[in-house]
Amino acid sequence: MPTPKQARSLEHPTREQISLEGVLHALSDPMRLMVVRALAEEGVADQSCSVFDLPVSKSTTTHHFRVLRESGVIHQIYRGTAKLNSLRRDDLEALFPGLLDSVLTAYDRQSERAPAAG
């Protein structure tokens, strides 16, 4: 069977390299929180960056996804020219139990508090 044409790979921190400070920094931005919230939906996996219609430029979008990847919050793989994204839920849960869920809960509460914010 031929190997899929998927040569380029992106650097990710190992589980051990993921720091709490880096994760909190990655989550401290409204656009990145929005992406993480969407990736956390049940059944969602391997979403292309272009699926997220963030109200920022393409290069800013790329930057946000890079911050999420480099902090260990998401995993990105190339599929052709697109990058597919998924949440590193298992790694985060193993390192910082309950943290992701409490951030997502807080995000939802804040969204209810000020639905038109932004």
Add this chain to the structure above:
Amino acid sequence: MPTPKQARSLEHPTREQISLEGVLHALSDPMRLMVVRALAEEGVADQSCSVFDLPVSKSTTTHHFRVLRESGVIHQIYRGTAKLNSLRRDDLEALFPGLLDSVLTAYDRQSERAPAAG
């Protein structure tokens, strides 16, 4: 009874003005996490900044405390020329239930994982 000489006061966000993004940003720094961890100890209240012997300059220390105050994580009052600090635990808990505790738990776990980090 004479009013205590405590004229200067510091600006704080109201509970409603506290944002999740601001809180996560404030907590995304090792020095600030260290301060919050110390202020979260049971029975600890109104600690002077100088109590925290952070391995950074005085002005950097002042900066870190300002970020914590402006994000709504801590409350600061002047006592003479010193600033006394306390955690806004009730406000944070009301806005984002469980968040502070999950961050502190994550911080403790990370400290155990790499006790000599820094």
